[in-house]
Amino acid sequence: MNMKKILTLVLVSAIGGAITLGAYKTFLEKEPQVVVESQDETPVFVPTNLKTTNALLSSEAMDFTQAAEKTVHAVVHVKNTTINNQVTMQDLIFGRGSSQRAQVGSGSGVIISPDGYIVTNNHVIEGSHSLSVTTNDNKTFDAVVIGTDPKTDIALLKIEAEEDLDFVAFGNSDNAKIGEWVLAVGNPFNLTSTVTAGIISAKSRDLSGQSFQSFIQTDAAVNPGNSGGALVNSSGQLIGINTAITSQTGSYIGYSFAVPSNIASKVVGDILEYGNVQNGILGVIGGSLNSEYAKKVGIAETEGFYVDDVTESSGAAEAGIRSGDIIKKLDNVKINKFADMSGFLNAKRPNDVIKVTIIRRGNEKIIPVKLSKRDVEKVDFMGLELREIPSKAKKAYGISGGAYVYKTTNREWFEKLGLQNGYIITHINDEPIKNIDDILKFKKENIKNGLENSIYKIGVINRRGQKERFIFK
Numbered sequence: 001m002n003m004k005k006i007l008t009l010v011l012v013s014a015i016g017g018a019i020t021l022g023a024y025k026t027f028l029e030k031e032p033q034v035v036v037e038s039q040d041e042t043p044v045f046v047p048t049n050l051k052t053t054n055a056l057l058s059s060e061a062m063d064f065t066q067a068a069e070k071t072v073h074a075v076v077h078v079k080n081t082t083i084n085n086q087v088t089m090q091d092l093i094f095g096r097g098s099s100q101r102a103q104v105g106s107g108s109g110v111i112i113s114p115d116g117y118i119v120t121n122n123h124v125i126e127g128s129h130s131l132s133v134t135t136n137d138n139k140t141f142d143a144v145v146i147g148t149d150p151k152t153d154i155a156l157l158k159i160e161a162e163e164d165l166d167f168v169a170f171g172n173s174d175n176a177k178i179g180e181w182v183l184a185v186g187n188p189f190n191l192t193s194t195v196t197a198g199i200i201s202a203k204s205r206d207l208s209g210q211s212f213q214s215f216i217q218t219d220a221a222v223n224p225g226n227s228g229g230a231l232v233n234s235s236g237q238l239i240g241i242n243t244a245i246t247s248q249t250g251s252y253i254g255y256s257f258a259v260p261s262n263i264a265s266k267v268v269g270d271i272l273e274y275g276n277v278q279n280g281i282l283g284v285i286g287g288s289l290n291s292e293y294a295k296k297v298g299i300a301e302t303e304g305f306y307v308d309d310v311t312e313s314s315g316a317a318e319a320g321i322r323s324g325d326i327i328k329k330l331d332n333v334k335i336n337k338f339a340d341m342s343g344f345l346n347a348k349r350p351n352d353v354i355k356v357t358i359i360r361r362g363n364e365k366i367i368p369v370k371l372s373k374r375d376v377e378k379v380d381f382m383g384l385e386l387r388e389i390p391s392k393a394k395k396a397y398g399i400s401g402g403a404y405v406y407k408t409t410n411r412e413w414f415e416k417l418g419l420q421n422g423y424i425i426t427h428i429n430d431e432p433i434k435n436i437d438d439i440l441k442f443k444k445e446n447i448k449n450g451l452e453n454s455i456y457k458i459g460v461i462n463r464r465g466q467k468e469r470f471i472f473k
Helices: 003-028 050-060 065-072 089-093 261-274 291-297 315-319 338-345 391-397 411-417 436-446
Strands: 075-086 099-111 117-120 130-134 140-142 144-149 154-158 181-186 194-205 215-218 230-233 238-245 256-260 284-288 305-310 326-330 353-360 363-370 379-381 384-387 403-408 424-428 457-461 467-471
Touching: 065 181, 065 194, 065 230, 075 117, 099 181, 099 238, 117 261, 144 261, 154 261, 181 238, 194 256, 194 338, 215 238, 238 261, 256 261, 284 436, 291 305, 305 315, 305 338, 315 363, 326 338, 379 436, 384 436, 403 436
Parallel strands: none
Antiparallel strands: 075 099, 075 130, 099 117, 117 154, 130 140, 144 154, 181 194, 181 230, 194 215, 215 256, 230 238, 238 256, 284 305, 305 326, 326 353, 353 363, 379 384, 384 403, 403 424, 424 457, 457 467
C-alpha cells in the first residue's frame, strides 16, 4: 500500500471517530443533575474579592501565642471558703442547733504586680471565711482582702511569695476598639489556664438597666469560674476583668462582659492610696438622647446626653453647665448614652479636671470642669434639698441609711404632710432609700414620666425619731 492510501485511511478513521463521539454526546449521554439541598441554616457568603479574602486569611492567621504566654502565668485560681449555718433533719429531731458547713466557690484573679497584688471580682470573694490562690505552676498561697468595691464588682487581694511573680500590666481600655481581637484567660469549671479568643463586640454595656455600669462586651467564651480573670488585647495588655455572662443555661451562649481596665485600675489605686473608692461627681441629671426624647425636649440632636438639671455646688454647676446643654464628649470620649458617661467618670477622682464638650443653642463649647466630692453633693428632689444623713442623726435615730431633708420649698408637702427640714426619707414606693444615690437613681428612672406621677408612697423618720408613712394614691 502506497503512502497516499495510508494517509487517506488515517484521515477517514479520524473523521469517523469524531462523528461517532459527537453523536454519543448529542443523543446518548445524559446531562449531569445539579442537586440543591434545602436547608434552614443561614447561607454562607464567601467573598470573591481577592484582596478581601487575603485580609480575612491574614486575620485568621494572627498569632496570639505571645499574648497568651504573657497572661496565663499571671492568672490565678481563687478558692473562696465560706461557712454557712444549716439546719438538718437530724438537728430538728434531736433538738440541736444549726450546724456549720464549709462551702467552696472558685473563680479567677489577675496578678498585677510582682509583689503579689491580685485583682478579681468582688462576687468571687464575697462572704469569704478564707481565701487561697493557686498560681499556674501549682503553688498555693493564702490570700488576704485589701479592699473591695461592690459597685464596680472589683476586689484587691494580696499574697506573699518568696520570689517576684509574673504579672500583667494595665492597658488603656478607652483605646480598645470594637472589632479588636481579645483573649479571655481564666479557670472555667476549675480548668486552669484556659485561653479563649474573640473580638470586642461593644463597649459601655449596662446590664443593670440603671445606667450605672459600663462593661466591655466580647464574644470570647467565658464560663463559670472565669470571673475575675483577664481580658487582654493582642499585645498582652490587660484591658478588662471578666465578670459576667448573659445565659439561660448558666453557661456561655455567645456574650461575655468585662469591667474596663481603666475602672479596675482606678479602684485598685484608690484602695491602695485611700482605703476606699473616691468618686468624682460631675453633677448633671438628665437622659440619653434619641428621637423620642429629642422631640419631647424640642431639639434636633439625637445623640448625646441631655442635661435636665444640674446639682447645686457640683463641678458642673461651678463650671457653668446648665439645663438644656447637650454633652457630646468628656475629654476625647464620645458620649452617646449615660453608660458612656458613667464608665468615663468611674475612672476619675474628685478634683480631676475634665474637658466637657457641649452643644448649647446649636453652638459647640468646651468647658473645663473640676469634679466635685461626694460629701458636697446635694440633690434637688420635689422641692427638697437632700443630703447624706449627718452622723449625729444616724446615731440618734439608730439608722444607717436614708436621705436627709436639709431644706424644703415644697409647700404642699409641708402643709399637708408636715414634711420639713430634719426629716429623713427612708422609703419611696416601699423601696428602701439608703443614700442620695438612690434618690438620684429614682429621679433618673422616672424623670421622663414626671416625678410627681411616679410617687405613691413615702416612708420618713420625723424630727422626733418617729416613723411615718405618707400615701398619695
